[in-house]
Amino acid sequence: MSINRPLPIADLDSVAWWSAVSRHEFVCARCTDCNVWRWPARAICGACGSMTWEWQELTGNGTIASWIVNRHGFGGAFPLPSTVVLVRLAEQDDLLLPGGWAGSADGAGLSVGLSVVVGFEDIESETGDSDHAVLSWGPRDG
């Protein structure tokens, strides 16, 4: 399913990440000297100062760090209620990514620490092409 969402506005440091997401690939920059993950991608490692890194695939597993349920539109044209989650990635405790929630629009069933798995939602551009995607998290069973 694709719906109209604000398109991601990538910069030169993030365009490759968004391209991966559009292919439904979930990657993160990782220091090739100390192996610490860097989110968002940056030219330098905040842990060791190294300038070398590469994109590496993530498991897509994480836990809910927090979530919000929008009940007011703030002047924007978005559905109410709608839920946004903040996910702590399994790879490293300080990797926190916002994303959409594939479950109930009012966030029913969410709790801090809930195990989740990444998914993707295609966004239609104005020309109707589905050339963008965003993260859409869902519960991870088992």
Next chain:
Amino acid sequence: MSGTHPFRDRTAIAGIGRTDYSKNSGVSTLTLALRAIRAALDDAGLATSDVDGVACHRVGDSVQATIVAQSLGIKDVRFHLDLFGGGSQSAWTVGLAAQAVAAGVADCIVCWRSINARSGFRMGGTGRAAPDSIEFQYQSPYWFATPPQQFAMYGRAYMDKYGVTSEDLGRVAISQREFATLNPRAMMQAPLSMDDYLESRMIVEPFRLFDCCLETDAAVAVVITSTERARTLRQRPVLVSSAACGGGHTLYSNGRDDLSTSGAAQLAPRLFDAAEMSPSDIDVAELYDAFTPLVLLQLEDYGFVAKGEGAALVAAGSTSLGGSLPVNTHGGHLSEGYVHGLNHLAEAVDQLRGDAGPRQTDGAEVALVTGQPGYVAGTSSALILRADK
């Protein structure tokens, strides 16, 4: 540490000025800034020709500092500062100006915040573009961009970790409203009950309407000069005992994983050390309150109570009128108005001069004034002020 910190009490706030607070000022942010500055100079007994420095913080929503300098007729601007950032920077704008005066860079600096936050640039959206920050690309596709949403994300994590309830948040709003009813400037004058709070509509869970600050058209300005000079002027000086900035984690990784402790916890020890004080020395606290949980969080992170105990302090009445640590004695951003931290500073000055009327904290000699505790923009800042002896 030995000896007195070189910055302590060397500079002073010599004057404060405020415009009217409204929902539609009908004038530019430049005119608002100039009105507040004129009022602050009058308060101090200074002329525009005495000013040689200008400082403000803003997020692309207000006039540039150097245009204000030009308007004031300053021919040789010895200090100027346009700090990018929201309320987290409010105390640092003033702290940097005071440090510049202490260092002899300038003699008399005006600091202000001017914003048409209701009629012009609403933080909560109404279709304006996302703030100029590369981090928003990771949020905006999920319709996740406004401050209430951002702070709700942190607020839930904090509430979940420490078992903080909606009623705990409501008591913050109610206590501040009580102060506002004693403040003729306050935009919100009607008393607020717990039922009113709980029945107010949900904005973004877990926040109700009364968890959120106001949006106000206003400017507030202060005049910073040397303590020596301030003692020759019209008002009793309020000394800048210390200023600090710190923290740096955002919704995105910066090597920290705890969403329930803010950057204030990092700067607080430096702030108190530089003033040669401890939290028990603070008589009145004006804590940045864009949203209710920030008050509880800062009571903990500035060391007034242990983590998780902020709600109990508020429930005990300690932060209310007549309590041991009155907090946001003007009503704060929740009930007085939203001038991005500078109205908190002006209130602290009123309290330390003994000018706060029915909401005066008896014997207030030392005040803590804080910026937004560091969420969203990462860093935070704060000032310790004291009445001149």
